[in-house]
Amino acid sequence: MRILLTIAELRAARAELLQRDATATLGLVPTMGALHEGHLSLIRAAKKRCRFVAVSIFVNPLQFGPSEDFSRYPRTFDEDCTLLLQEGVDLVFAPAAEEMVPANATTFIEVGGIGDRLDGRSRPGHFRGVTTIVGKLFHVIAPHAAFFGQKDAAQVAVLRAMVRDLNFDLELVVCPTVRESDGLALSSRNRYLSAEERTQALALFRALRSVASLSAEEKDAKVLQEHLRSCLEIAEGLRVDYAEVVHPRTLEAITTTNGGALVAAAVWVGKTRLIDNILLPLGNTP
Amino acid sequence: MRILLTIAELRAARAELLQRDATATLGLVPTMGALHEGHLSLIRAAKKRCRFVAVSIFVNPLQFGPSEDFSRYPRTFDEDCTLLLQEGVDLVFAPAAEEMVPANATTFIEVGGIGDRLDGRSRPGHFRGVTTIVGKLFHVIAPHAAFFGQKDAAQVAVLRAMVRDLNFDLELVVCPTVRESDGLALSSRNRYLSAEERTQALALFRALRSVASLSAEEKDAKVLQEHLRSCLEIAEGLRVDYAEVVHPRTLEAITTTNGGALVAAAVWVGKTRLIDNILLPLGNTP
Numbered sequence: 001m002r003i004l005l006t007i008a009e010l011r012a013a014r015a016e017l018l019q020r021d022a023t024a025t026l027g028l029v030p031t032m033g034a035l036h037e038g039h040l041s042l043i044r045a046a047k048k049r050c051r052f053v054a055v056s057i058f059v060n061p062l063q064f065g066p067s068e069d070f071s072r073y074p075r076t077f078d079e080d081c082t083l084l085l086q087e088g089v090d091l092v093f094a095p096a097a098e099e100m101v102p103a104n105a106t107t108f109i110e111v112g113g114i115g116d117r118l119d120g121r122s123r124p125g126h127f128r129g130v131t132t133i134v135g136k137l138f139h140v141i142a143p144h145a146a147f148f149g150q151k152d153a154a155q156v157a158v159l160r161a162m163v164r165d166l167n168f169d170l171e172l173v174v175c176p177t178v179r180e181s182d183g184l185a186l187s188s189r190n191r192y193l194s195a196e197e198r199t200q201a202l203a204l205f206r207a208l209r210s211v212a213s214l215s216a217e218e219k220d221a222k223v224l225q226e227h228l229r230s231c232l233e234i235a236e237g238l239r240v241d242y243a244e245v246v247h248p249r250t251l252e253a254i255t256t257t258n259g260g261a262l263v264a265a266a267v268w269v270g271k272t273r274l275i276d277n278i279l280l281p282l283g284n285t286p
Numbered sequence: 287m288r289i290l291l292t293i294a295e296l297r298a299a300r301a302e303l304l305q306r307d308a309t310a311t312l313g314l315v316p317t318m319g320a321l322h323e324g325h326l327s328l329i330r331a332a333k334k335r336c337r338f339v340a341v342s343i344f345v346n347p348l349q350f351g352p353s354e355d356f357s358r359y360p361r362t363f364d365e366d367c368t369l370l371l372q373e374g375v376d377l378v379f380a381p382a383a384e385e386m387v388p389a390n391a392t393t394f395i396e397v398g399g400i401g402d403r404l405d406g407r408s409r410p411g412h413f414r415g416v417t418t419i420v421g422k423l424f425h426v427i428a429p430h431a432a433f434f435g436q437k438d439a440a441q442v443a444v445l446r447a448m449v450r451d452l453n454f455d456l457e458l459v460v461c462p463t464v465r466e467s468d469g470l471a472l473s474s475r476n477r478y479l480s481a482e483e484r485t486q487a488l489a490l491f492r493a494l495r496s497v498a499s500l501s502a503e504e505k506d507a508k509v510l511q512e513h514l515r516s517c518l519e520i521a522e523g524l525r526v527d528y529a530e531v532v533h534p535r536t537l538e539a540i541t542t543t544n545g546g547a548l549v550a551a552a553v554w555v556g557k558t559r560l561i562d563n564i565l566l567p568l569g570n571t572p
Contacts, residue, residue, distance in 0.1 A: 007453060105451040107396065107451035108396055108398065109394075113392040135452055136452055136453050140455075161392060161393055165392065
């Protein structure tokens with residue numbers, strides 16, 4: 001496993017790796033480090049699909065708002081590298097902030113519409129930061145496939161739109177959310193939770209499951225959305241950032257879930273903002 | 287020479303071309319058609335530098351404002367292809383508008399700062415249209431080098447910034463402006479000019495040359511800029527869109543031309559907007 005800190009080093013290492021075999025493919029798993037089983041599931045999916053696997057570790061300053069947790073975001077580089085070595089990763093790209101975001105850079109990639117919904121509405125500029133840096137990573141690493149978790153449903157929708165609209169020549173692979181045995185979706189931010197908050201956080205997935213149960217009978221998206229909000233706010237007493245039942249690709253409001261739906265919520269547990277979601281399949285009209 | 291109308295066809299043709307020789311390079315000359323000697327000089331530069339050459343012909347709707355000349359922009363596809371065949375071009379990419387700008391696309395590449403100066407100030411949204419489509423062409427054609435004319439000085443500055451900021455893995459090559467024997471910079475829009483306007487249009491280069499002469503003695507950018515404007519407006523009676531002496535890379539105002547300068551102007555000749563520019567070299571302080 002090679003660890004590369006600069007763009008030039010990464011490009012040289014990539015070229016060396018792939019020149020051995022002209023038909024070899026490279027998979028990329030972009031991360032912000034603080035790796036957990038969710039990341040490892042992406043790496044395993046990449047290893048199944050591609051001959052070589054690159055993982056980027058970069059806490060992207062552009063995707064954090066001024067009052068968000070950029071400075072205290074967990075950084076666990078040594079532990080991350082130990083895990084990546086165990087998984088058989090080929091390249092680790094861990095650039096410094098100045099390498100990826102030089103002071104004079106003024107170019108952004110922005111997905112309009114989708115990028116302003118769900119997390120994009122709650123966190124202005126967030127997805128512009130994500131798409132700009134992911135676009136740069138695609139140019140630097142030139143992967144044949146890139147792997148993202150369904151846990152970040154809005155991010156997945158935004159990146160799908162970016163790849164399609166700008167004709168990036170790669171496959172975007174979305175892998176299922178990985179959960180603890182009690183249902184909590186894995187997230188690097190779970191480290192912020194106290195024991196008590198950890199218990200409260202379970203309410204998020206409980207509410208999503210309740211919507212899924214109800215959706216077997218109820219196909220009205222607005223009714224389901226109201227049910228989701230009331231589960232979170234009234235039954236569970238959580239502060240809701242958003243709670244929506246929307247189209248999984250466009251993140252737009254829908255009237256019925258018969259065509260499939262994304263049920264997504266962001267809530268505050270203490271000072272920690274957590275997100276989770278489930279996909280409702282194409283419904284059988286009763 | 288192969289003419290490809292869709293992204294899928296272009297990608298297949300590119301792969302076929304380059305698989306013959308793994309070390310071969312591909313040069314791209316992006317155009318809006320209506321080809322003239324300026325375009326041909328770019329193609330010849332590309333042929334010198336790269337094993338294969340691709341030319342795109344696409345009148346990009348995103349870079350025209352609502353009251354601009356998109357619908358009447360000259361389209362001379364058959365003549366263009368005859369010229370490209372003579373030049374020994376390998377691939378011609380001539381997509382339909384829907385192929386490059388599908389109705390549901392909402393993603394843009396935008397260069398802040400530089401993109402809002404000179405033509406970017408006069409033509410809001412123009413460079414966002416240019417960068418988005420050029421970025422897409424880079425992803426579709428994956429050239430090793432791309433060739434642009436210095437005639438479009440602001441475009442060159444914007445694209446340099448885009449390539450640098452987003453780490454596109456290609457070389458951007460800028461070729462000198464090609465002029466008629468009387469000095470008029472070649473432009474597809476020269477076709478719009480009547481005989482009388484064609485004579486008036488010479489005033490643009492005359493004014494630029496006058497600034498160049500003066501700049502041998504005078505290094506104050508503001509004085510030179512005022513001289514340029516007064517040449518165009520008062521001496522030549524042209525309606526000026528912009529007339530500036532700026533930094534050639536950032537397009538920002540400068541105080542002295544000792545570090546080199548871009549002298550650029552856009553003027554209206556009848557209903558036709560023409561642009562031209564000259565570069566002042568690093569000056570010897572007198």
